[in-house]
Amino acid sequence: GAVVSQHPSRVICKSGTSVKIECRSLDFQATTMFWYRQFPKQSLMLMATSNEGSKATYEQGVEKDKFLINHASLTLSTLTVTSAHPEDSSFYICSALFADTQYFGPGTRLTVL
Amino acid sequence: GENVEQHPSTLSVQEGDSAVIKCTYSDSASNYFPWYKQELGKRPQLIIDIRSNVGEKKDQRIAVTLNKTAKHFSLHITETQPEDSAVYFCAASTNNAGNMLTFGGGTRLMVKP
Numbered sequence: 001g002a003v004v005s006q007h008p009s010r011v012i013c014k015s016g017t018s019v020k021i022e023c024r025s026l027d028f029q030a031t032t033m034f035w036y037r038q039f040p041k042q043s044l045m046l047m048a049t050s051n052e053g054s055k056a057t058y059e060q061g062v063e064k065d066k067f068l069i070n071h072a073s074l075t076l077s078t079l080t081v082t083s084a085h086p087e088d089s090s091f092y093i094c095s096a097l098f099a100d101t102q103y104f105g106p107g108t109r110l111t112v113l
Numbered sequence: 114g115e116n117v118e119q120h121p122s123t124l125s126v127q128e129g130d131s132a133v134i135k136c137t138y139s140d141s142a143s144n145y146f147p148w149y150k151q152e153l154g155k156r157p158q159l160i161i162d163i164r165s166n167v168g169e170k171k172d173q174r175i176a177v178t179l180n181k182t183a184k185h186f187s188l189h190i191t192e193t194q195p196e197d198s199a200v201y202f203c204a205a206s207t208n209n210a211g212n213m214l215t216f217g218g219g220t221r222l223m224v225k226p
Contacts, residue, residue, distance in 0.1 A: 004156075032212065043202060044157065044216045092158065101147070102211040104156040
């Protein structure tokens with residue numbers, strides 16, 4: 001139980017385009033999901049907390065207009081990277097809270113050319 | 114806010130030896146401490162966690178100890194195997210659950226056969 005999926009697993013896009021990443025809880029309902037960013041050989045940096053039916057809470061330094069988060073249902077949160085630039089290239093990982101534990105998705109590797 | 118430091122950043126051991134990874138935290142209100150294992154390019158997976166009402170927890174070859182006075186906690190892996198090779202992250206939270214985790218910088222463990 002407590003399986004989280006993420007789609008796509010990899011995406012390559014051109015600079016200036018937008019990319020949407022989906023995070024789904026497959027066998028449970030998650031009122032709270034989290035979005036992290038991980039650079040190579042570095043730790044997980046929390047970007048925002050996504051709450052179903054309300055606005056996301058962004059960490060300091062994360063631009064909410066650039067990283068749009070929507071948590072419209074109890075099993076789906078989406079992260080849209082708008083007007084992506086090469087410096088946005090990273091590994092994006094979501095997690096969902098279930099029984100007081102965070103369960104992580106498999107991650108999405110974004111490469112912006 | 115909470116600050117979690119993790120040492121060492123890399124650890125190389127011989128198969129069968131023990132491995133110890135240490136973390137310190139800054140917020141004395143922290144009361145939940147999970148450890149995650151992340152293999153290259155994959156999702157972090159919870160391997161063990163401890164809450165502040167206990168000083169030690171064991172699960173087969175893995176144990177975690179907590180010293181609230183000194184504000185540090187450690188992961189102990191005994192009889193290491195090559196499949197234990199991965200990056201390990203400690204984390205801390207102040208709400209006795211997996212919500213709002215602050216992660217340490219990670220330890221790359223290499224177990225040599």
